[in-house]
Amino acid sequence: MDIKERIKQLRQELPAHVKLVVVSKTQPVERIRQAIEAGQQAFGENRVQELVPKFNALPEAQWHMIGHLQTNKVKYVVPFVDLIHSVDSLKLLQEINRQAHRINRVVNCLLQVHIAQEETKFGLTAEEVARLVAQPEVASLAHVCIKGLMGMATFTDNEKIIRQEFRTLHSLFEALKHQKLPANAGMEILSMGMSHDYRIAIEEGSNMVRIGSAIFGERK
Ligand SMILES: *Cc1c(COP(=O)(O)O)cnc(C)c1O
Numbered sequence: 001m002d003i004k005e006r007i008k009q010l011r012q013e014l015p016a017h018v019k020l021v022v023v024s025k026t027q028p029v030e031r032i033r034q035a036i037e038a039g040q041q042a043f044g045e046n047r048v049q050e051l052v053p054k055f056n057a058l059p060e061a062q063w064h065m066i067g068h069l070q071t072n073k074v075k076y077v078v079p080f081v082d083l084i085h086s087v088d089s090l091k092l093l094q095e096i097n098r099q100a101h102r103i104n105r106v107v108n109c110l111l112q113v114h115i116a117q118e119e120t121k122f123g124l125t126a127e128e129v130a131r132l133v134a135q136p137e138v139a140s141l142a143h144v145c146i147k148g149l150m151g152m153a154t155f156t157d158n159e160k161i162i163r164q165e166f167r168t169l170h171s172l173f174e175a176l177k178h179q180k181l182p183a184n185a186g187m188e189i190l191s192m193g194m195s196h197d198y199r200i201a202i203e204e205g206s207n208m209v210r211i212g213s214a215i216f217g218e219r220k
Contacts, residue, residue, distance in 0.1 A: 020040070129176070141184060
C-alpha cells in the first residue's frame, strides 16, 4: 500500500480529537511530499541535523521536534518549529525562551515525562514536572508556551505494561490540569502513542500520536 493510502486509512481510524504527527525521521523528502499530498500537515523529526534541511525543503509543513534537544542546537529550530515535544529541563526551557525572544516568537513546548522501565537520561519524573511548572522562573518565560506532556512507553509486547504507563501519564496530565499553572502553561496536548502502541495510547487518553513505521514501513 502506498503512503497516501496508509495515511488516509489511519486518519479514518483515529478519533477526531486525536492529532496525527507523521514521524518522518530517516525518510527522504520525496516520501514526505507524498504524505503532504495526502493532506498531512504535521511531521516529527528527532534530530536537528535532519529537521532543519527538511524544513528548508518543505516549509509548508508543520515541523515538530520529538527527539532529545541539546541546548546548543535550540537556536537552529526555534525560528520555525511548531512544537517541541521533548523539553526535560528548566535550562532547556530557558534557552528556548532566550532564542525565541530574540526573534519575537512564542514557541510551543511539551514536557517529556519518563514513564518507561528502560533506563534513559531523558524525561522528567512526575514529581519533577510538578516542581518545574510551579517554579516562579517558568512563569516569567514569556516566549515559551507549555502545551502539555509527552511520553514513551516501554518497548515491549506486554500490553499491560504499556497500558499502565500511559495511564500513569494521563493521570499526571489530568492532575496538572486541575492544579494552578502559570499563564504560559496549560494542559491541552497529551502526546503519547507510536506505531506499535497508539491504539492503547488513545484508549488511555492520548490526543496526539507520533507514527512513523506504520506509515512508511520499517526503518533501515
Ligand atoms: C521514532 C519515534 C516515533 C515513531 O516511531 P514508530 O515506531 O516508527 O512509529 C515516535 N516518537 C519518537 C520520540 C520517536 O523517536
